[in-house]
Amino acid sequence: MLNRRKTGVIAEEIAVKYLTSHNYEIIEKNFSTRWGEIDIIAYDKTNDTLVFVEVKYRSNLSYGLPQEAVNYIKQQRIIKSAMIYLKTTKRNFSNYRFDVLAIMPPNNIEHIKNAFQV
Secondary structure (H helix, E strand, O other): OOOHHHHHHHHHHHHHHHHHHOOEEEEEEEEEOOOOEEEEEEEEOOOOEEEEEEEEEOOOOOOOOHHHHOOHHHHHHHHHHHHHHHHHOOOOOOOEEEEEEEEEOOOEEEEEEEEEOO
16 A cells, blocks of 8 residues: 555546646646645636646545545634735636545546535
């Protein structure tokens, strides 16, 4: 079994491939603040929207669906980190949203757009 860090890196690589194949530009990966980390920051070219993406991977359903791990506390950490990103970036984005990419083997990817709100 892979360790958690390696599994996370692989899941993020899957997420990047998925997003880029669906007309997203990857702006940043693993953006860290004192509040937490945002796995992927991407630009949705189709909808002119900045997207903060949380990637969740589960090898099986023993701990529930991957997206169920993005609880209220996790959401609040992502939101705080996103607000810091928006304040510090030199690019101007008028639209943004929070998505979750839930990944399960072999090739199950559920893209939940607007998974939560500020």
